Amino acid sequence: MSTDTRASTDTERRDGGMAKRVVAESYGGPEALSLIDSDVPAPGQGEVTLRALAIGVNPLDYKLYSGGMGKDPAALPMPVGLELSGTVTAVGRGSEGPAGPLSVGDEVMAYPAPGAYATDLTVPASSVVPKPPELSWEAAAGLLLTGATAVHALTVVDPSEGETLLIHGASGGVGLLAVQIAAASGARVVGTASERHLELVERYGATALPYGDGLLKRVREAAPDGVDAVVDTSGTREAIDASLELVPDRERIVSILAFDRGDTGIKLIGGAPNADPGTQIRAGAWRRLIRLVRQGELEVPVSRSYSLAEAAEAHRFLAEGHPGGKVVLLP
Structure with a gap:
């Protein structure tokens, strides 16, 4: 994180600023996605604001807005995405992640981070863990989910x-x-x-x-x-x-x-009816994943990257079913 960015960020910022964000304006296919300007809420108690440097793209992202998992009009426009890597730009009081206290400038990964297709995002600190230096931003964005x-x-x-x-x-x-x-x-x-x-x-x-x-x-x-x-x-x-x-x-x-x-x-296993959600296992999985990355026993191959404005194209590619690695968006 650059020095001038650090200087412009307070740990209890009152104005969250603006971000570019991808939302689904309707239920359907990738054509429903739009890139919009959006307010970024300042972090409250137990929250942090992140500057996204890479964003993971997953099949669940488009399943949620396809309508196949339900169509609630009140959920539209629907923010898209669940995981990202980036830096902490602001922290609220009591903002401690699973690995400990978080500070402005920390390099991190976040999951679950609903609405992750954004340049900036405020998320619960409980979703944020350290990014292993062994991983690129792109690889880190595809590790947790x-x-x-x-x-x-x-x-x-x-x-x-x-x-x-x-x-x-x-x-x-x-x-x-x-x-x-x-x-x-x-x-x-x-x-x-x-x-x-x-x-x-x-x-x-x-x-x-x-x-x-x-x-x-x-x-x-x-x-x-x-x-x-x-x-x-x-x-x-x-x-x-x-x-x-x-x-x-x-x-x-x-x-x-x-x-x-x-x-x-x-x-x-998973989110379907009668499937085991494995909530506790999944919540603690980051420890094992980071340990294996640090030991050189786990890599995250990245197949292809797109700009944030190309989210619909990324979804079309992923829907083909043979990406051969992670697909990521770069804000």
């Missing part, structure tokens, strides 16, 4: 050293982090992905297999001693059917998307 999901899934199936873990959708945002976290714990990882991302999955410590016809046979050949647990991030029928054939213990098959397959006995 997908990382918390990966930690949650791995906590459920709990692969131990020497066990074989199958990860479906291993080249996605959650999958790539789950591959690395599981490998760091000593598990042998087999990951499924599209043909074009097999090399990427191999790079992060997994035996990579293409999905599609014959998947079950390929997995059995790659893991002749069997598969002990499964993390599914794809939600496809093929992934779940293969998993049910491979792993007798249904409680060691976890999915973040196959909510229509709960009747099989597999474990469902």
Whole structure:
């Protein structure tokens, strides 16, 4: 943070200033997004104001304004986004994050940070943790949401050293982090992905297999001693059917998307009805994630970046389903 920026910021700023912000003006597709000017509230008790330097883009962002999770007219225009990295520009009284007190100039990551698609944002201090210096701003903006999901899934199936873990959708945002976290714990990882991302999955410590016809046979050949647990991030029928054939213990098959397959006995996690939200696990996941980053055992590959004004284009790219890493916005 530059010296002149520090000088213009008070720890109890009365005027929060203005920001550029992306909102959904209506329910629908990316065409509903607009870039507007918006007031930034000054931080109150237990809050901080952040200057965003990179913003994570996630499938949940567009699911919320698509209408598929409900259409409340009162929620419009809807601020978009949930995570970012940046610097603290103002703090309210009692503004202490999970890692300790926060100060102006701190380099941080924030999640959950509703409305994160903005140049400046006031958020609860409880959402803000230190940015590891080992991560770029872009990588840091993509760590916490997908990382918390990966930690949650791995906590459920709990692969131990020497066990074989199958990860479906291993080249996605959650999958790539789950591959690395599981490998760091000593598990042998087999990951499924599209043909074009097999090399990427191999790079992060997994035996990579293409999905599609014959998947079950390929997995059995790659893991002749069997598969002990499964993390599914794809939600496809093929992934779940293969998993049910491979792993007798249904409680060691976890999915973040196959909510229509709960009747099989597999474990469902996330925000859907009857899924385990894992609130405490996810809230504390940042500690494990940062530790692995500092140890050089976890990276956040960034596939593509867009400007804040290109948020709709970023969503169209992400909706294709094969980003091969995180997508970020740069204010």
